[in-house]
Structure formats: C-alpha cells, structure tokens
Amino acid sequence: MIKVPYYPGCTLKTTAQNYEVSGLAVARKLGIELIELPSWNCCGVFPSLANDDLMRHIAPIRNLIRVKKMIENGIIEDQYRFVTLCSMCYHTLKEANLFIKDEEKLKKLNTFLEEEYKGEIEPLPFLKLLQVEVGFEKISEEVRKPLKGLKVAPYYGCLLLRPREIGIDNPESPSILEQLLSVLGADVVENPNKTQCCGSYHTVNNKSIVVRLTYDNLIYAIKNGAEVIAVGCPLCAFNLDHYQVEVKKIHFDFKIVPIVYYTQLMAIALGLGKESSGLELGLNYVDPIPVLKRFL
Amino acid sequence: MSRKADEGSSVPKVKIWVMGKEYKVPSSFTIMTAMEYIGYRFKQGIGCRNGYCGACATFYRVKGDYKLRPALACQEIVKDGMVIVQIPFVPAKKTIYDIDKLEPSANAIFENYPEVARCLSCNTCTKACPQNLEVMEYVQAALRGDLEKVMHLSFECVECGLCAMRCPAEIKPYLVARLARRLYAKYMVPLDKRVRKREEEIKEGKFDKELERLMKMSVERLKELYEERRLS
Numbered sequence: 001m002i003k004v005p006y007y008p009g010c011t012l013k014t015t016a017q018n019y020e021v022s023g024l025a026v027a028r029k030l031g032i033e034l035i036e037l038p039s040w041n042c043c044g045v046f047p048s049l050a051n052d053d054l055m056r057h058i059a060p061i062r063n064l065i066r067v068k069k070m071i072e073n074g075i076i077e078d079q080y081r082f083v084t085l086c087s088m089c090y091h092t093l094k095e096a097n098l099f100i101k102d103e104e105k106l107k108k109l110n111t112f113l114e115e116e117y118k119g120e121i122e123p124l125p126f127l128k129l130l131q132v133e134v135g136f137e138k139i140s141e142e143v144r145k146p147l148k149g150l151k152v153a154p155y156y157g158c159l160l161l162r163p164r165e166i167g168i169d170n171p172e173s174p175s176i177l178e179q180l181l182s183v184l185g186a187d188v189v190e191n192p193n194k195t196q197c198c199g200s201y202h203t204v205n206n207k208s209i210v211v212r213l214t215y216d217n218l219i220y221a222i223k224n225g226a227e228v229i230a231v232g233c234p235l236c237a238f239n240l241d242h243y244q245v246e247v248k249k250i251h252f253d254f255k256i257v258p259i260v261y262y263t264q265l266m267a268i269a270l271g272l273g274k275e276s277s278g279l280e281l282g283l284n285y286v287d288p289i290p291v292l293k294r295f296l
Numbered sequence: 297m298s299r300k301a302d303e304g305s306s307v308p309k310v311k312i313w314v315m316g317k318e319y320k321v322p323s324s325f326t327i328m329t330a331m332e333y334i335g336y337r338f339k340q341g342i343g344c345r346n347g348y349c350g351a352c353a354t355f356y357r358v359k360g361d362y363k364l365r366p367a368l369a370c371q372e373i374v375k376d377g378m379v380i381v382q383i384p385f386v387p388a389k390k391t392i393y394d395i396d397k398l399e400p401s402a403n404a405i406f407e408n409y410p411e412v413a414r415c416l417s418c419n420t421c422t423k424a425c426p427q428n429l430e431v432m433e434y435v436q437a438a439l440r441g442d443l444e445k446v447m448h449l450s451f452e453c454v455e456c457g458l459c460a461m462r463c464p465a466e467i468k469p470y471l472v473a474r475l476a477r478r479l480y481a482k483y484m485v486p487l488d489k490r491v492r493k494r495e496e497e498i499k500e501g502k503f504d505k506e507l508e509r510l511m512k513m514s515v516e517r518l519k520e521l522y523e524e525r526r527l528s
Binding site: 010013014039040041042044055056058059062112114 | 418
C-alpha cells in the first residue's frame, strides 16, 4: 500500500461526497491509501486575475505548506507531492506554484505567512496518478465487471487542461479519460465539446449562460448515443447535472443524460459494490442508477 | 524625596494614552483597572472582569510598533507607550434564524452567513483572538459543513468580536461558530436520556408543589435557604 497525502477540498465534503467515496475506494483497491491532510483550508477557488493578486494566493500556499509539514513531521513518507480529486482544487493549487516563481511575490507571501514555502510541493490530480503511477494496464487487470456496452462520453471541462502549464493532457484534444474508460470496458462515445467551459460560477448569477453551455456540451454526446457522461470536476458535474431540466424547457426533445464521476464508473467496474460507487447518496439530479443498474 | 511624595507613591508607573490623552498608571494594572484609575467609569464594554465574558474588547498599539493589537481589557497588563481604544460594542450583523427550520449542514451556514465563502485564509482572525483559538481553522471547517470540528475549535470562544473586526472579508467568525455549535447541539449530539426523563417529570407536574411552596416564601427565608444550601 502506497500512502499519498490527499487534499479533499470543500465540495468533496458536501455536494460531491460521491466523488470522494468512490475515489477513496478505487484508490484503496489499487494499492494506494489516500491520507487526508490533518487540517486544511479552502483551496482558494480560482486563481486571481487581478493585478493585485497576492492575498488570493494565501489560501493555496497555506495548503501546500500543510502538505509539506505533513511530510516533514513524518505523518507520511513521500516525495513532495499530493493528490486531489477535485479539478478546481488541483488547478488553483498548481497555479499557486506557478505564481510564486516570481521571487518578489514569494518573498512578500513568506513575510505574511507563519511558515516558509519555496514551491517544494507538487499537486497531482488523481486521474494523472492513475495513469502514471498505477498504470491503466494494471487497472485493466483489476476490472471485475467490465462496463460492456455502456456508452460513455467523456467531459473534461477546462481546469484539468488549460493553461498548458497546468494541464495534464493535450489542452485541445485530450485522451486520458477515454483511455481509462476503454480500460474499464466501456464503449467510449465521441464528445466534440468535451473541453469546453461548463459555465463555471456563472451558475450563481447568470444561469442562462450555464443552460446554453449545458446544451452545447451535451447535445453531440447524446446524439452520438451516450448513456452517461463521465466527469472529473464537481463544478462541471453540478452544472451539467442540474441544468438539463432547464435545457429541456427550451429544447423539448432534449434527452436527459446522467452525469457521473469517472471514479464512480471505476468503482463499479472494479466490482467494489454499490456503496463504494456513491450512487446511492442521492447527490445526482439526474439519477444514474437506471442506466447503471445492469452492472451493479 | 518630596517629588516622590508628590507623585503619590513609589509604585512603578508606565505612560499610556487613552482616547489620545496621556496618563501615568501603575505598571501592574490591567487596561481596565488602569482606565478606572484614570477616572473612567464603565457602563458598557465591561462584564465579568475575569476574561470569560468577552465584553471588554480592546485594541491598542504600542508606540514604535506598527502592529494593531487586540486584547481583553480585563486581562491585558498595561505596557509603556500603549495607545488604547476600548470597543464598547461590536456592530456585527446577527442573522435571525429559526433553529428548528435549519439542517446541520454547510448550507445552513451559507444561508445565514454567506460571507464565509469569501474567507481568504489570511489567518488575521486567529491572530486577533485573545483566547488563542484557531479561528481561521473553524471558519474553514464551517465552510465545508464540518460542524463538529467548529464546535471543538470554537468551544472556548468568549464572543468578544475582535476576529470580526479584523476580518478583511467581513466574516463574523464568532457568530458563525455560535450557529454551528447550536446546530451541533440540536441535531448532532443525542439528547441524554436523563434530560428526557426530567422533562417528562416537569410536564407531569412533579415539581409544581415545591415550586409553589418557594413562590410563597418570604425573601428573607429564601435568602436563608440559599445560604444553607448544600453544594455537592
């Protein structure tokens, strides 16, 4: 069992508990124990685009320091890296590391913070960990219930891919999720809008934008026959899931499709049982169980 | 010798400024006793005098130091060069809620104190806390609905409000924590069976007679009884 520090993020403790439950179960099955940081704060959500952006970087840097301390205090023996499930957290934490490459800014931050940080810690999305450290081949050996005949379309959103320095795959035409889904035995369906923006926090006060984007991001996948959409970001999941009912009010013939985390599909394919899939936590707006019950 | 006599005593003194005016006060005094020594009479911003109630929130700066420092006036000993301002009351917005209609979740926090989502994790609140609580940590726990953690971390909060006055995101940490503790107490800890039993006994009127007897008693007799009470 490899132990890896794990940063959950607020959403995984609230509306995306299904992501955490399935992610932790899958990791355990594959010989990785994700150890949650003893204490952590919000990742910071969104790197700041303002000129005066120092304050906005305190939150992510504070978390990176917490990982550093976790390793230095011997709670975990590890290289200087940690795992996140949430794409938003990954993005913000990784971006903070890029930010402090500017030595002037790093100096200022360090005078404000209680502990010093020099950019030692690297965040790693779980999906990348699966590819690089576990290997999709090993995962294929662990598959007990291949998702045969299940038509799955991937949806990446932007946080795992852009900007290039942060992205874990080709920002224009990624394939990591497709590779993983194929390994699980699923029938991967093309989704040409898989890298488009989900509308992000427009969900708070500009709902009509999110409705339009939800339609755009799903319609081709649905036309290609997708029965379920696989995502890795709680914000994408929320927007794609909750706004389909609004889409239907505009496009009457729109066929609603459930949104699941790739880890949930993994939990099913690895035969980890219903509980580990997090499907029954009631967190989905469009219930995925009718589509997936043939594998449960 | 005569000069000393003029000053009234040989007690070592420090120079402090209260509301911009200079005074010399005995160096062993707390801010509160020093202000009373000067002649201030507190009607507000005073309470238990023991550091429990949080009524005497104070800010001060020491000459030559750039930092604004928070304190409880009844606890902090005066220092030479202190410039003091007492905060009689914290004008923080208190949300009115019906605890019966809330759920013990992050949403209950957001609905009542949405500004918690603006927390920058700057830790200024923690540095302001005279109780040395991990204020930022509990605000963060509240943000993700971990009410149990908020309860543990904020249990010794005296609600002085200094954290709220320092927060750049205008969060009122102490009020958020109070809501979290209420939710925790109401929904997350099982009620002790003995409390239920006693509640039923009260409803059945088991103590009515005794209460009536006390109500009819004279104040003098009540005082006697109070003095004679057994403390276990």
